[in-house]
Amino acid sequence: MVRGFAILLSFQWLGELLSTGLNLPLPGSVIGMVLLLITLRFGLIKLTWVNEAAELLLKNLSMLFVPAGVGVMVYFDLIAKQWLPLTVATLLSTLAVLATTGLTAKFMSRKGGGND
Amino acid sequence: MTNTLLASPLFGITLTLLVFHLATLLNQRFKYTLLNPTIVAIVTIIVILRQSDISYTDYSAGGDIILFLLGPSVVALGVPLYQRRTEVMQRLIPILSGISVGAITSIFTTTVIVLLLGGDEQLAITIAPKSVTTPIAIGLAAKFGGLVPLTAAVVVMTGCFGAVVGPALCKFLRINDPAAMGLAMGTAAHGIGTGRMLEIDLMGGAIAGLAIGLNGLITSMLMPVLKVILG
Known part of the structure; x- marks a missing residue:
């Protein structure tokens, strides 16, 4: 160890x-x-x-990850000021990444004659 | 005397371990994805510190020691990558193209949305590495002038959201192959998404774990490009 x-x-x-x-x-x-x-x-x-x-x-x-997340309490004022771009960007982009990654992998393995 | 005790690393480390352990027990008891132990522990500790008027500096004396371990954890991701090298080589093209498209989508969509909604360049840099595992995201935010604690919070938020909506979204888009689904979960929602994927399918979970490392690498290479574009 x-x-x-x-x-x-x-x-x-x-x-x-x-x-x-x-x-x-x-x-x-x-x-x-x-x-x-x-x-x-x-x-x-x-x-x-x-x-x-x-x-x-x-x-x-x-x-x-926990202490890193707790550190955000120092930035509450900053978050309050920019909460809209912050939350919208995070949530929408997460959906976009899930969709594009999954669809690309699905399409590419089919094209390459993958066994799935 | 109390002040000396609070300023000692003993306080932050003990509080983190204790609260995280209780949050894990709560999660096992109720099996509800939103009760993610990481997010429950973060919120609980913030509430405890605020209510008892303990400063973040006192907490971080111990918290920073735990945070330090994220560095060697990134190095350790090389081990699962090495162990799965055969599966990786077999599916190299779909894996690499999926993760690359995901990494580009992540950086592009966050930046455009942030700027469209009136956020500044620093906020864009802060949120851009949101889909990458915390230790890498923190390193990237620090290197390119983002707000490190805010990046950490956004990464955790991304992981929890992706873990909750990911499986349903994949089903809706007819992404039924566990490997493609795992790739999406790991690329979009890093460690927290991987944890959820492991509950659904073992092989898919392994691919998700792999995506954490590769997305970290690809995003690390894309961040300098974003920095140049933002000026």
């Missing part, structure tokens, strides 16, 4: 380093995810080394 966390944090740190050092548009954590994927693929990192730590974090992901 300690090894797993050490690896995950090292990759994040490396990602942050690349992100700021090379002025990349990606957050360090995303670069870390790609680096982990590549090193797993080429066997430099064994799945068993990181599996436990990754599972622990991802299983409790919904709890980790």
Whole structure:
């Protein structure tokens, strides 16, 4: 477990380093995810080394969101000022993304002779 | 003495774990999608802090420690991506095109609606990563000058809304293939949508989990474009 966390944090740190050092548009954590994927693929990192730590974090992901959401109380005034564009954009766009993603996947797998 | 205790990380961490645990029990008891433990816990903690006049700064001493774990969680998303690499390669074209279209739709529709309804550029940047999982969305908002806590709130709101309406909308649009449905749920409603999809279909849930990571990547690459367009 300690090894797993050490690896995950090292990759994040490396990602942050690349992100700021090379002025990349990606957050360090995303670069870390790609680096982990590549090193797993080429066997430099064994799945068993990181599996436990990754599972622990991802299983409790919904709890980790809570403090981020509580932080919104600081911005209540700002939300009150722009509540209309904020809620309308969020709700309508969510419907649009659900529809376009699902329909594109459905259309493309049919076109490609998918077995569904 | 009370003040020292409130300012210690012990307070924020304990409150978060305790309230989230109770919210999970409530969700298991009533099995109602709107009683999403994340949103119930957020609202409850805000009400507790306001009612007892405890400042957000006191809470965040502990809250920030939990928040920190979102970073390594993003790195950890590489593990399920690696584990499902065979399924991914088999369905690569529909998966990539579905997520790309979804990511572009998300950024485009939020920005246009925000600007049409009188919101400013900062609000557009704040809401644009709404369909991406919180840790990535937070990173993007911070990097491109959005309001980070507001992004976090919008992401949670998006996840809950998508998880509630997603399955019905898919049925209405005759998207019956669990893989296509999971892709839509994960792309539009990240972790919260994935949780809902896992209850409906296992394979669909796995694809949704994959969509979280890929949409995060694609949106991360689209955000600089949006920043340039908005100026």
